[in-house]
Amino acid sequence: xxxxxxxxxxxxxxxxxxxxxxxxxxxxxxxxxxxxxxxxxxxxxxxxxxxxxxxxxxxxxxxxxxxxxxxxxxxxxxxxxxxxxxxxxxxxxxxxxxxxxxxxxxxxxxxxxxxxxxxxxxxxxxxxxxxxxxxxxxxxxxxxxxxxxxxxxxxxxxxxxxxxxxxxxxxxxxxxxxxxxxxxxxxxxxxxxxxxxxxxxxxxxxxxxxxxxxxxxxxxxxxxxxxxxxxxxxxxxxxxxxxxxxx
Amino acid sequence: xxxxxxxxxxxxxxxxxxxxxxxxxxxxxxxxxxxxxxxxxxxxxxxxxxxxxxxxxxxxxxxxxxxxxxxxxxxxxxxxxxxxxxxxxxxxxxxxxxxxxxxxxxxxxxxxxxxxxxxxxxxxxxxxxxxxxxxxxxxxxxxxxxxxxxxxxxxxxxxxxxxxxxxxxxxxxxxxxxxxxxxxxxxxxxxxxxxxxxxxxxxxxxxxxxxxxxxxxxxxxxxxxxxxxxxxxxxxxxxxxxxxxxx
Numbered sequence: 001x002x003x004x005x006x007x008x009x010x011x012x013x014x015x016x017x018x019x020x021x022x023x024x025x026x027x028x029x030x031x032x033x034x035x036x037x038x039x040x041x042x043x044x045x046x047x048x049x050x051x052x053x054x055x056x057x058x059x060x061x062x063x064x065x066x067x068x069x070x071x072x073x074x075x076x077x078x079x080x081x082x083x084x085x086x087x088x089x090x091x092x093x094x095x096x097x098x099x100x101x102x103x104x105x106x107x108x109x110x111x112x113x114x115x116x117x118x119x120x121x122x123x124x125x126x127x128x129x130x131x132x133x134x135x136x137x138x139x140x141x142x143x144x145x146x147x148x149x150x151x152x153x154x155x156x157x158x159x160x161x162x163x164x165x166x167x168x169x170x171x172x173x174x175x176x177x178x179x180x181x182x183x184x185x186x187x188x189x190x191x192x193x194x195x196x197x198x199x200x201x202x203x204x205x206x207x208x209x210x211x212x213x214x215x216x217x218x219x220x221x222x223x224x225x226x227x228x229x230x231x232x233x234x235x236x237x238x239x240x241x242x243x244x245x246x247x
Numbered sequence: 248x249x250x251x252x253x254x255x256x257x258x259x260x261x262x263x264x265x266x267x268x269x270x271x272x273x274x275x276x277x278x279x280x281x282x283x284x285x286x287x288x289x290x291x292x293x294x295x296x297x298x299x300x301x302x303x304x305x306x307x308x309x310x311x312x313x314x315x316x317x318x319x320x321x322x323x324x325x326x327x328x329x330x331x332x333x334x335x336x337x338x339x340x341x342x343x344x345x346x347x348x349x350x351x352x353x354x355x356x357x358x359x360x361x362x363x364x365x366x367x368x369x370x371x372x373x374x375x376x377x378x379x380x381x382x383x384x385x386x387x388x389x390x391x392x393x394x395x396x397x398x399x400x401x402x403x404x405x406x407x408x409x410x411x412x413x414x415x416x417x418x419x420x421x422x423x424x425x426x427x428x429x430x431x432x433x434x435x436x437x438x439x440x441x442x443x444x445x446x447x448x449x450x451x452x453x454x455x456x457x458x459x460x461x462x463x464x465x466x467x468x469x470x471x472x473x474x475x476x477x478x479x480x481x482x483x484x485x486x487x488x489x490x491x492x493x494x
Contacts, residue, residue, distance in 0.1 A: 098433050099433045102370065104311040104367050119349065119414060126347075158425050159494050161425065161429060162432065164429045166429065174425040175358070178417045182413065183346065185410065247494050
């Protein structure tokens with residue numbers, strides 16, 4: 001993999017993925033990472049200062065009207081090589097419990113960030129994803145060719161929902177999983193693989209301090225999974241441990 | 248079942264359900280049906296003129312700020328009996344094909360109508376749904392007690408997606424299916440059953456003229472399914488023929 005775009009890297013798993021990638025043997029030529037506010041992303045900027053292959057770009061995933069310009073910025077970096085991997089990691093979860101407390105605005109906002117953003121960003125970056133897939137057409141489906149990873153959650157699995165509640169988050173991730181399956185079919189002729197990933201329950205702002213998993217371990221496992229992606233993973237849902245999850 | 252609210256009854260399956268219900272043996276005491284524009288709902292008004300148990304109300308399912316007033320109107324009709332059945336039937340499908348043509352606005356609008364509307368309407372009607380469930384607490388789970396039916400589609404089944412595309416519609420119905428499972432858990436202590444239904448591919452404005460199924464047959468089968476709903480259906484997804492569908 002020569003190039004990867006990862007959204008939402010100011011903190012949490014996104015930041016963990018960048019930290020792991022710059023140390024890893026496969027550290028790509030272009031690690032393009034996004035955050036909503038460049039001023040607030042000090043740790044990310046420090047990583048970029050110390051690693052010339054890391055490019056920090058500003059992006060709000062609920063502003064699809066900015067994606068074409070973002071795609072031009074990415075194209076200016078990767079040029080004729082195209083883009084190997086888009087990792088739709090940025091996400092949002094409102095504090096919300098049972099039916100009595102859910103609000104329409106929460107539903108819309110969470111869907112916009114967690115589902116519409118990844119879909120429209122994939123659409124905007126499609127020409128350069130296709131370019132990488134075409135250049136590497138002799139290689140099997142996977143990160144040496146072209147991949148879209150959507151950061152989902154087991155909370156977005158409808159069949160595993162046995163706790164109820166969490167309407168905005170669960171609905172947005174179920175929709176994202178649907179996007180994964182439709183994209184995997186629509187983009188298969190282009191040689192682009194699409195997969196949903198569950199990152200585990202991780203100690204982040206979203207996961208809270210009681211989560212059993214450290215960001216470092218989760219990030220390492222997700223990059224390991226990324227390396228093994230092949231045709232079997234296309235249009236499927238995998239945990240950070242590499243186990244298949246039912247929709 | 249003494250009372251039922253059905254949304255989106257100006258045409259298509261909604262209108263078919265009303266036509267079948269007023270002829271059926273179980274014809275409820277209160278058949279409260281909604282449409283976006285009362286002036287355009289001539290056939291529905293004619294049914295109401297000929298059947299005293301039919302009440303036509305104006306409702307736009309993407310305007311949740313109006314739902315509390317709508318709930319008051321329904322309560323004024325059903326009074327101390329509460330509401331037995333809410334049928335979230337109103338839905339929308341934009342013309343849309345592959346990834347190249349999808350728009351963020353379509354995603355948001357379709358999600359608002361097909362997923363957020365049913366959720367927020369259920370929330371608004373919850374006090375009177377609970378009242379019917381409480382009054383009839385000696386009866387088993389089902390339409391003699393209290394039921395929420397969400398009109399989904401097999402196109403909202405992630406595991407059955409083998410054609411791709413249709414992002415706005417598929418995502419909204421996958422989200423609606425998630426709402427069904429969360430509601431079924433959250434409302435179980437209240438004795439309210441919640442199920443997703445696939446109506447078949449029906450000759451309607453949405454289904455088009457090539458659809459194999461007539462509205463009459465589909466409406467009849469759905470009402471038959473409604474009558475048989477029991478604890479086994481709670482939090483599940485059924486076709487109009489009564490077959491269980493995977494998420």
